Amino acid sequence: MLRRYLERFNWLDFILLMFRVVILVAIAIGIFNSVRAAKYTDNQWATLVFAGLAQGSIYALIAMGYTLVYGILLMINFAHGEIYMAGALTVVFIAHIFNDSGFLNAQPLLAILIMIVIAAAVSTILNVVVERLAYKPLRGAPRLVPLITAIGASFALQYTFRGLYGAQYRAYPEVKALRELVTVFGYKVPLVQLVVPASALVLMLGLYFFVERTKMGKAMRSVSEDKDVARLMGINIDRVIVITFALGGALAGAAGVFNGLFRPQGINFYMGFFPGLKAFTAAVLGGIGNIAGAMVGGVFLGLLESLGPNLILEGLGIPSVNQLKDALSFTMLVLILIFRPQGIFGERLAEKKA
């Protein structure tokens, strides 16, 4: 009995198991200490929760683009963060025009809608152009090739936009109506932290409805299962691919505006890099290729970044926790890839066949 157990004993499995236990214990201790220290009020925690939801829903919107494209082409479009940047950075100028003319604060709803439409249009067109120029010629090439091309496309886009708009940081103008405090469940939160998750949810439900119910959505799901059989049905794969990139682009553009409303600072050509990686993390977390999974993954990551530093890290006695948000996200990515590469709902990255 013991001998058989020892024969099967594998040091790697053992180390991974210990690693898991250590992480879970650390998280538990961190939360326990933070809660016992009672350093923050309930309202402060609530603020963090709502900020996390807003940030998370922005990640989720960007994550849709990764997960849709992966579902169809089994390819990680690493330029997707730049597609988000393109919409966000272009519309910062529109936002200032609207602000200077007084339109933004006189008619915030209409102004923001127009900004979203423009950002979505810019990101959609750019995503489709990148697909046509950079990825389409490589269809059928080994999977590493389009991946490397995507990284190249990412840099090309960053420096194109740097050339267009310069390298300086810009900021979205303030929309006064969105800064007002509203009371939810007895907590006061800025309106923007409700508007952003709610609008993102509407867009993602729209996408979900499109993919589940419409003829084109069903065609997308068919292509994702079996391209040859889909062609026998009369489905033009190329068209499905274009529509997939267009949808991902549109949601990324919208996310760019939501980000500008929620966190107005830090708008420049490099702004897509980290959100892109985090949205990718969210997509992997939810099981890449899975729309609902990416939604949950994005929100989870937003909450982890928002609450994690104060709730987990501070309780462990780690200094200046608020600078460790990014570290927390990327630790998360590494941990999923080690322990659960198929994500919460999905299949394993490597096992699905092309």
Added chain:
Amino acid sequence: MAMLELNDVHAYYGNIHALKGISIDVSEGEIVTLIGANGAGKTTTLKTISGLLRPRQGEVSFEGEELTEFPAHEIVYKGIAMVPEGRGIFSKLTVVENLEMGAYSRSDKDGISSDLDRVFTLFPRLQERRRQVAGTLSGGEQQMLATARALMARPRLLLMDEPSMGLAPVLVESVFETIQEIKDEGTTILLVEQNAHMALQVADRGYVLQTGEIVLKDSAQGLRDNAEVQKAYLGMQ
């Protein structure tokens, strides 16, 4: 003039010469069967018709139109549907969604819904499971679904690649009954089979394919009586 004509078709996979100049014709209203051992090139032949594989040489014409110019997704619009090898159902889609994809090439809503009724009459089991995800169907039901899905395109020519593969003998019987019914409703069928015994019972004519070449062509009766065919494909001594 024949409905479908393959003339001296050569097809390759890289350097593998899979079809070495085959010529086949199918006339309207017929069931024509293509029999041959594993690897003979039966699936490849169907792929050159449906556009999934472009022949390097030779012609494929349907109702007088040359097909080799068209991409695969346009072939179904010409009136040709296929039941692929291994069924190729969309396992994550529901039964009804699979059937809707079969009708992807059409936009006549009324016609589609009457054809949905028609395939449900042909396969009542599918109607019972219409909301079920197709991956959860049994093998026999998946075959029904693949056939029903192809019929939803309302094809004039139906290509079937080994519909009896992997099914229990009772189910094999019912597959061939269905094929007969589809023919009786006026659809022309090109049937690829390893089960030559059953195929030659429903077919009007047949071709025997061997390593990428047609070695025999005759009426179904003629092939059943042929000593070579009996020995190699019907398991008789």
